[in-house]
Amino acid sequence: MSSGPRAIRVALPNKGRLSERTLALFEQAGLKAAFRADRALMASLGGEFEAIFVRAGDVPEYVADGAAEVGVTGADLVAESGRDIEEILDLGFGRCRLAVAVKDDSPVRTVADLPAGARVATSFPGIARQYFERVGTEIQIAPVGGAAEIAPHLGVADVIVDLVSTGSTLRVNGLREVETILWSTARLVASPSALADECTRVAIEELSTALESVIRAREKRYLMTNVPKSRLSDVREVIPGLSGPTIVEVLDGGEWVAAHAVVDADRVYQTISRLKELGAEGILVTRIERLMP
Secondary structure (H helix, E strand, O other): OOOOOOOEEEEEEOOHHHHHHHHHHHHHOOOOOEEOOOOOOEEEOOOOEEEEEEOHHHHHHHHHOOOOOEEEEEHHHHHHHOOOOEEEEEOOOOOEEEEEEEEOOOOOOOHHHOOOOEEEEEOOHHHHHHHHHHHOOOEEEEEOOOOOOOHHHHOOOOEEEEEEOOOHHHHHOOEEEEEEEEEEOEEEEEOHHHHHOHHHHHHHHHHHHHHHHHHHHHOEEEEEEEEEHHHHHHHHHHOOOOOOOEEEEOOOOOOEEEEEEEEEHHHHHHHHHHHHHOOOEEEEEEEOOOOOO
């Protein structure tokens, strides 16, 4: 007797800030992880999806090898893996950059200043090797398993290639950034074989759409206000919305109508100020949980 099709497996980071933000995003999209135990390595996400929790650096391998159909990890880790997987959606969080850095007192100002055979300490040997080959600089890779900041001070390497968020860690350790190799954020990725199967592809697209609706909503707010009918043309300039504001008659409102629109979250203050100048009253701004295009 058949037990039905296997759930679509989603490889998710098992710890750290990336894991926390990923789980929060999935929950907001209606895919809350239901663990069977406190330390469970698998969890139901509801419906046809099941999460498996692995190291963020292993997600590309799990997806490429078919252990999971889809996964979430950093773009830097996808690039370092070199595996054949498809990027579906930029999730926007976990933003950082992979940078080349040297000691503060180093004469090196650009990558072109590095001498042939310079030693590069990094936990991203694949990306580093490809980058220096591309710029035509001969280097030697000194692989490190963790933070590389100490390597130049110990004489282990002349330069490092490491992840940078604000740059404060480099400054604290007496290092100076000379070049950015790539920018990275969390990405939703899938295997080509999973996307080749129509049913699985549709499910992955629905997952992507659900996550994207949450991400899009974070940047917007829903605004409602009463405005004079005589100022409607000006109001449309202030709150154009996604396809123009929705105008609703107010019961016994006379010369007033209600205007509803989706506005940019980072311009709410300016928008309210301009509406008040036009005589708007009863302005209400709320968050949006989901926003579909």
